[in-house]
Amino acid sequence: MDKELIRVEDLEIRYETDDGIVYALNGVSLHVEEGETLGLVGETGAGKTTLAKGILRLIPSPPGKVVGGKVMYDGKDLLQLSDTEMHKIRGNAISMVFQDPMTSLNPVMTVGDQIAEVISVHNPGLSKEEVRERVIAILAKVGISSDRIDEFPHQFSGGMKQRVIIAIALACNPKLLLADEPTTALDVTIQAQVLDMIQNLKKELGTAMILISHDLGVVAQTCDRVAIIYAGRIVETGNLHDIYHNPQHPYTLGLLESIPSLTKNVKRLNPIKGLMPDPTDLPPGCPFAPRCNHATAKCSEAVPELREIEPGHFSRCIRTFSEGERK
Amino acid sequence: MWKYILKRLLMMIPVLLGVTFLVFFIMNMTPGDPAAIILGDQATPEAIAQLREELGLNDPLLLRYVRYIVDMLHGDFGESYKNGISVASQVLDKFPNTAILAICGIFVALAIGIPVGIISARKQYSALDNVSMVLSLIGVSMPVFWLGLLLSLLFALKLGWFPSQGMGSGFLPLLRSLVLPAITLGTGSAATVARMTRSSMLEVIRQDYISTARSKGLSEKVITKRHMFRNALIPIVTAVGLQFGHLLGGAMLTETVFSWPGLGRLMIDSLNSKDIPMVLGSVLFMTIMFSFVNLFIDIVYAFIDPRIKSLYKKSGFKKKKAKGVAA
Known part of the structure; x- marks a missing residue:
């Protein structure tokens, strides 16, 4: 469990658009250990998807541009690999599940062919029959009966499509699964089913996962560690207990407070006031300072460094919060 | 169906x-x-x-x-x-000549238009893209007879490579006499096909399922062929079909310039002599050809896109009747 699988160091990604440069990722560092699940939490536009696509080098360029950093996997920097070497990693060692199952499958190919494609490209020695057997096996794992193998995506419901996409992602037993909000587009009941299924398959195959979500509930249920991302930077990271019971960054605090509680009698939700700063025009200091209740003059001078609060628990805030101070 | x-x-x-x-x-x-x-x-x-x-x-x-x-x-x-x-015998007599020319013309159009369109879309805004789009704009707007005259001046009169007039009998003479009119006909169509291919490919390139295909580790060649082109085909097939329908009806200008004994010339001659039954007969024949090509294209759609196929299956007589009763 303790072997490091992937390490992202100071990853910086920008989108150069006509309206200016979008600073999507501004030096993100994180690591995932073998078999571990890391939850990546942040609001829309924080850079979650850019990070996942950046790891797999799927950022469309132009306008996207990786400005700096490293993605170390298996002793190699993925950002330095040739295209052919990268093709061997994608879908094989590292695969990705996308947000919207409705648009993520090719509408003119049968689901069987779409799964078979990833198996045969990474196992060129297999015969057609062997590939088909594997497709049937993986379909069974995601709970789809084999007689639907020759159907087209439009004959599947949203939840079933997401199962197919997960089957594609797991078909080659990847070491790491990047799940980009895999349940956001689904009904709540289907969400639970799909999450359970991902969890079980992950355990069965020993796959590590980065689960991208804006739902702290989902993350609490599935993850070992959590990283909170804000305006293209990790602002707090630690294990589940650290984040939920001893949150240190005011942004994490705000996120936790904005969850409706079933036990306390609260009349109104408590959202974080304001909006995330414009990523084309980030403030020089802590990007959260304009929305922060605890901000001081020092906060807008420079971006704070990540500080280790307790072993393995880091926060990008100049303050340390004790139990009583959090309100 | x-x-x-x-x-x-x-x-x-x-x-x-x-x-x-x-x-x-x-x-x-x-x-x-x-x-x-x-x-x-x-x-x-x-x-x-x-x-x-x-x-x-x-x-x-x-x-x-x-x-x-x-x-x-x-x-x-x-x-x-x-x-x-009799009108029927004259029309049927000329039709094979027109059909040969139309098939060769559309072949030229496909051989130039589709590769140019695909490359332009894959390298959008590159120098190559700009050059080919300007050329295709010229191709679309250039009068056919003018191109025909120029080609005939250069390759027939000056260089003497190909005959400038008429249709050769026997395989090789026929082929030689086909070159100039087929290029003349094909160039305009090629430009239309190239522009349609490019815009249709560009629409597909940004789709989520292309990201999925990339995340599987497929090479760009396979992605272009299997995932992009097949999805971009419908508008391309429509454009090609319309062009072909026009060509089958006889390309009056090209046939006149090259004295090709086809339907187009037959029609011009009959119009000049106010030969009403002849004009009616040839127009009727053109309309039938055009309708059949269109029907054929609509059937081809079903083989390209399984969603359209299932739509056709549903649209029998029963539904229409039920609707009529309700109205």
Whole structure:
């Protein structure tokens, strides 16, 4: 469990658009250990998807541009690999599940062919029959009966499509699964089913996962560690207990407070006031300072460094919060 | 599916009636007396009057139209005013010549248009893209006869590589005589096909399932061929089909420039001599060809896109009737 699988160091990604440069990722560092699940939490536009696509080098360029950093996997920097070497990693060692199952499958190919494609490209020695057997096996794992193998995506419901996409992602037993909000587009009941299924398959195959979500509930249920991302930077990271019971960054605090509680009698939700700063025009200091209740003059001078609060628990805030101070 | 085809065939009947009606009336509205044209300059007024009586030109227009339709339903398309040969036999006689030219023309269009369109889309805004789009704009707007004249001047008169006029008999002479008219016809169509391919590919390139395909580790070549092109095909097939339909009806300008003995020239000649049955016959034939090509394209759609196929399966007669009753 303790072997490091992937390490992202100071990853910086920008989108150069006509309206200016979008600073999507501004030096993100994180690591995932073998078999571990890391939850990546942040609001829309924080850079979650850019990070996942950046790891797999799927950022469309132009306008996207990786400005700096490293993605170390298996002793190699993925950002330095040739295209052919990268093709061997994608879908094989590292695969990705996308947000919207409705648009993520090719509408003119049968689901069987779409799964078979990833198996045969990474196992060129297999015969057609062997590939088909594997497709049937993986379909069974995601709970789809084999007689639907020759159907087209439009004959599947949203939840079933997401199962197919997960089957594609797991078909080659990847070491790491990047799940980009895999349940956001689904009904709540289907969400639970799909999450359970991902969890079980992950355990069965020993796959590590980065689960991208804006739902702290989902993350609490599935993850070992959590990283909170804000305006293209990790602002707090630690294990589940650290984040939920001893949150240190005011942004994490705000996120936790904005969850409706079933036990306390609260009349109104408590959202974080304001909006995330414009990523084309980030403030020089802590990007959260304009929305922060605890901000001081020092906060807008420079971006704070990540500080280790307790072993393995880091926060990008100049303050340390004790139990009583959090309100 | 068969029901759908039958329905489409039945829908051709009103189209054909409408077209014959329009052409019939327009031809009769234009100045000039067919009887006088047939008999020539030296004809006496008595002879003209007698011929008018024989041809039934003195009867009311509507009666003549009905007579024409009734004859047509008996398979009789009338005889040419000019030489008395049956219209049907003349049209069928010229059609193979036009068909050969059309097939070669569309082949040129596909061979140039599709690769250029795909490359332009893959390298959007590159120098290559800009150059080929400017060229295709020129190709679309250039008058065909002018290109034909230029080609014929250079390759036939100056260099003497290919004949400038007529259709060769025997395989090799035929091939040689085809080169210039086919290029002339194909260039305009190639430009249309290239522009359509490019825009349709660009629409597909941004789709989520292309990201999925990339995340599987497929090479760009496979992604372009299997995932992008197949999804981009429908508008391309539509454009190619329309072009082909036009070409099958006889390319009047090209056939005139190269003295190609096809339908287009037959029609021009008959128009000049006000040979009404001949004009009607060839227009009718063109309409039928055009409708059939369109029907064929609609059937091809079902093989490209499984969603359209399942739509066709649903659209039988029963549904339509039920709708009519409800209305």
